[in-house]
Amino acid sequence: MKIYNTLTRKKEEFQPIDEEQVKIYTCGPTVYDYFHIGNARAFVIPDILKRYLEYKGYQVFHIVNFTDIDDKMINRAEEEGVNIEELAERFIEAYFEDTKRLNIKKADAYPKATEHIYDIIELIEILEEEEYAYEVDGDVFFAVKQFEDYGKLSNQSLEELASGSRVDINEKKRNPLDFVLWKNSKAGEPSWDSPWGAGRPGWHTECSVMSMFYLGRKFDFHTGGVDLVFPHHENEIAQSEAVTESQVVNYWLHNGYINIDGEKMSKSLGNFFTTREIFAEYDPQVVRFFLISKHYRSPINFSDAELAVAQKGLERLKNTVQRLDNLIAGDQQELKPGSSVEYEELTELIETKKKKFVAAMDDDLNTALAIGSLHELAKELNTLINTSDLQLAQGLISTLEKAADFFAEAGEVLGLEFSGEEIKDDNLVAPLIELLLKIRSEAREEQNWDLADQIRDELAELGVKIEDTAQGVEWKLE
Known part of the structure; x- marks a missing residue:
């Protein structure tokens, strides 16, 4: 089995670290909205990898994270007049509903960034002690010049990366490419105490911590869309390897873009469709078939x-x-x-x-x-x-x-x-059950226990077994 490794820019024969178990980390969603069809491809491809490895006889341990604190989360919560936790739970539940319809297997764990704040602080402290990080007015930055291999994933020098790259302009930085590890909190924003004052973690830092927390300091696969190569995954490598002093990820697997009329689909461009919108017109199995009908590294034109x-x-x-x-x-x-x-x-x-x-x-x-x-x-x-x-x-x-x-x-x-029958059932039965479970969830939030129990009991009579789990509501036909 050969896999194209973004790090080496060539196909390599897959050699597992542990013959008994393959470890995979997938960058999950920032849970402030429904995920779009481009995100869906980044979730389906690691599912294909996982399924094929299992077909080959491997056990797979798979982690998908939720980014539940960042600027987008804060802005959306403020727009809707809800707290961050409520917003996150709503779209985490939506993620599970939509990935289930895409027949994406459950991961072994779904860590949230907010569950690992103090692990993140500990990593930043180590980086600061080793002079990879510096603090300015409560913000902590990673000094990219201190990490000599910076740019090896995107295969560019510091000069090439600095010209026209997706980097935040910040006068506090020593170098424009330096990236934030810890953000000093603004008034009214969620924050946690830290050695640098009240604040919150940077996006890149979250993934380094969660991947190594669950998978250890060396694991097999890290997956995501090609848009994450720089700066997100480049920054993950810098942080993780600065701390461990060794290579953490063996294979970096990135899927290609989905294009609309020749342009990359993205929320920033406004030319995107949520997976839910597409499900209203097409069977989820058709959507999955479309997403894997081309090689995962090739762009797909959506129409x-x-x-x-x-x-x-x-x-x-x-x-x-x-x-x-x-x-x-x-x-x-x-x-x-x-x-x-x-x-x-x-x-x-x-x-x-x-x-x-x-x-x-x-x-x-x-x-x-x-x-x-x-x-x-x-x-x-x-x-x-x-x-x-x-x-x-x-x-x-x-x-x-x-x-x-x-x-x-x-x-x-x-x-x-x-099997035609099961796909046909998914067109109607699954959406109806999901709708009833959504109504039940809303009833529970409003403490309307009678309605919530009635939906549960009547579904049970129809042969639908439901179970409330930490990852959301799960159901199956008995």
């Missing part, structure tokens, strides 16, 4: 036309699996007269496409080629079904079962469900 193509592609695979299921179940209504079937050739075809699927995924998670192998097999199977006089002998049934099993395995790796 209704592209989503329509994805929808047709997914339907073709679903229809093939449905026909296989019908044949295995003994339904011969679709069969047409024709030539006889050679079981050995069909078995060989299935194995060939399976090897092609695995080879594609081994080659830097090439989901586009992997999906292509599924379409090739579907085409051959449909041609066979349409032109052959199929006698449902045991040999043919077992061969068709191999094909169905392969589609199921591939679906698990890609996070797609090729």
